[in-house]
Amino acid sequence: MSPTIFALFLVVFGFTTGEFVVAGILPDVAADLGVSIPAVGLLTTAYAIGMIVGGPVLTVMTARTPRRRLVVGLVAVSVLGNVGSALAPNHLVLLMARFASGLVVATFFAVAIATAVAVAPAGRQASAVAQVTLGLNLGLVLGTPLGTVIGQQLGWRATFMAVAAITLAAVPLVLTYVPAAPGTTGSVLAELRVLADRDVQLAIALSAVGNVGVVTVFTYIAPLLTGVSGFAGEALPVLLLVYGAGAVIGNVVGGRLADRALLPSLVGLLAALAAVLALFWLVGGVPAAAAVLTFAIGVLAFAVIPGMQTRVVAMATAAPTLAVAVNASGYQLAAAFAGWLGGQVIAGPGMRAVPLVGALLTVAGLALALHLLLRDRRTAAARVV
Known part of the structure; x- marks a missing residue:
């Protein structure tokens, strides 16, 4: 991993910990603020809406800002948002703080992915993306379980303060290793035109639709493992570590598979993910089976990410940063929908049905x-003729 990729990866680690740690402290936040678990699940929705709004808007507004300066500014906003989350006196203020924290994430992720692809050797773009998104994995493997332990021992507010400190610690590396590349020199209108491309639209839709099912399950993973699988609350950090370990493996494998055969690998991985989620619905009440399936879900959920991100960049060569930002917003649109949908499922059929709904969405x-794979093959065949 090059120093540039490592600096970007570390910021992703901090951002990811801040986003997903809510899953581990969800019961503690609900108890402390006196609200329901579905209400706390809306913290994921608020963060996601921040990304949905901030992704395209901030990316366009900052298109001409030098990349290093932009990254530092985005990190500063994230730090302030996490400090605000830690100090929030009630659920409403906490929702607002999570929204503010999410505003900058899509733009940063877009800059990080576009930079990784730009500096990667030919034929290794998906693997470079996987190295940056390794920060997502380690945010789950280390950040989320550690944040859960901090929340259980020192209170959930301490968790958000720790996230702010971790993110702030990445700034010196950004200043040292992220290239002082200029922003775009083209017009905003030229950047926006890329979003009218049908291939770009379909690539973004794949990220949103392909991830909504597993995000629904992960949003409510803590009450699923305690309420359905029967684990004690003290086991959650270990189980999140299991999930995160699977995510690390999936990220590496997914990047390599995408470098070899992007869409065919995504078809196989999504089919396997749907099957595993359905299996969790069937046997999730058995603790041993739930633990194994938690690992498998982590593997498959993150194996699809490098290929999906690389597909967007490949389809949007004219404005990859904006396209990746919109793609991140699309992913978070799925997350926002997932937070709401999971709450509706819990209020209706019940917690046990959440994995089944996730499987159907996948x-x-x-x-x-499959549609994109067949579409590409038809296009390739037409060119040969």
Whole structure:
């Protein structure tokens, strides 16, 4: 991993910990603020909406800002948002702080992915993306379980303060290793035109539809493992570590598979993910099976990410940063929907049905991936003729 990639990866680690640690401290936040678990699940929705709004808007507004200066500014906003989350006196203020924290994430992620692809050797773009998104994995492997332990021992507010400190610690590396590249020199209108491209639209849709099912499950993973699988609350950090370990493996494998055969690998991975989520619905009440399936879900959920991100960059060569930012917003649109949908499922059929709903949603993503694969093959065949 080059120093540039490592600096970007570390910021992703801090951002990811801040986003997903809510899953581990969700019951503690609900108890402390006197609100329901579905209400706390909306913290994921608020963060996601921040990304949805901030992604395209901030990326366009900062298109001409030098990349290093932009990254430092985005990190500063994230730090302030996490400090605000730690100090929030009630659920409403906490929702607002999570929204503010999410505003900068999509733009940063877009800059990081576009930079990784730009500096990667030919034929290794997906692997470079996987190295940056390794920060997502370690945010789960280390950040989320550690944040859960901090929350259980020192209170959930201490968790958000720790996230702020971790993110701030990445700034010296950014200043040292992220290239002082200029922003775009083209017009905003030229950047926006990329979003009218049908291939770009479909690539972004694949990220949103393909991930909504597993995000729904992960948003409520803590009450699923305690309320359905029967684990004690003290086991959650270990189980999140298991999930995160799977995510690290999935990220590496997914990057390599995407470098070899992008869409065929996504089709296979989404099919496997749908099957594993359905299996969790069937046998999730057995603790041993739930632990194994938690690992498998982590593997597959993150194996699809490098290929999806690389597909967007490949389809949007005219404005990859904006396209990746919008793609991140699309992913978070799925997350926002997931937070709401999971709450509706819990209030209706019950917690046990959440993995089944996740499996059905993943099948929709599989159908879209198959459509894109067949579409590409038709296009390639037409060119030969």
